[in-house]
Amino acid sequence: MTSTSAIPFLITRPAGKADNLLASLDDDGIAYLYQPLITTAQVGLKTQDIQLLQQADSVIFVSVSAVSCLQSQVDAAVLTAPLFAVGQTTAMALQRWLAREVIVPEDQRSEGLLQLPQLQQVAGKTVAVVRGTAGRELIKQGLVSRGATVRYIQSYKRLPLPLDGALLCQQWQLAGIRCIVATSNEILQQLFSLVPAANQYWLQQCDWILVSPRMQDSALALGIAPENITLAVNANDSALLAAISQLKREY
Incomplete structure (x- = not known):
């Protein structure tokens, strides 16, 4: 962390x-503070999960955790279908493991994935989505609307870290935090669950950098004003850095 007042x-x-x-x-x-709010733990695969990976017409990975927690349980030879990744970091993890082409959208979000030409004509196809125990419902909804059968393979689960929200909020205020960078709805909701109701007004007054219109809708529902929300172009590191740098110039 950079040292500054x-x-x-x-x-x-x-x-x-x-x-x-x-x-x-x-x-x-x-200058920044770093505070993760959730961690991940591997979920054991079922026999039908392996069969689905072998039989699927396409396999989509939503995160690096989805890759790493599958890699530790599955032989690479199981994965012969075309591979898709929501983001470039996830695609790189797949390429290191499988040494195969991975299709990744320029817009590294669920919305961008659904815009890929390779996922337009999927009627009658089976698509496996490797993910955590929740999330990325937009992908399923979009593909099912095009006639695909979508099945989830849950290779990991997310767990909230045991944190003292009242103490953290006090520390953030004392540090002079003005902007919170959140990259998933789960993180956004966890912040408001952690911080006591009496301090949530401070959260609502902060600036926020979020990564999708769906997150923006959730933020508005939590009482964050639209003028306090910046949407990064993508969820990748370069897009987040660009959004942070722009706000820093404004500060």
Whole structure:
């Protein structure tokens, strides 16, 4: 963390997913606090999960955790179908494991994935989505509307870290946090669950960098004003860094 009298940015990406962003912030001299709110734990695969991977017409991975927790349980030879990843970091993890082409959208969100030409004509096809125990419902909805059968393979689960929300909120206020960077609805909701109701007004007054219109809708429902929300172009590190850098210039 860069040393300065005021620390305007709070980064909440899960541990293991924030390293590149934090390194870039350090390089650019942007002060921040880093506080992950959730962690992940592997979920054991069922026999039918392996069969689905073998039989699917396409396999979509939603995160690096989805890849790593599957890799530790499945032989690479099982995966012969075309591979898709929501983001570039996930695609790189797949390529390191399987040494195969992975299709990734320029818009590294569920919305961008659904715009890929390879996923337009999927009627009658079976698509496996490797993910955690919740999330990314938009992908299923979009593909089912095109006639695909979508099946989930849950290779990991998310767990909230045992944190003292009242103490953290006090520390964030004392540090001078002005902007909170949240990259999933789960993280956004967890912040409001952690912080006592009496302190949630402070959360609502902060600036927020979010990564999708769906997150923006959730933020508005939590009482965050639209003028306090910045949507990053993508959910990847470079897009987050660009949004943070722009706000820093405004500060």
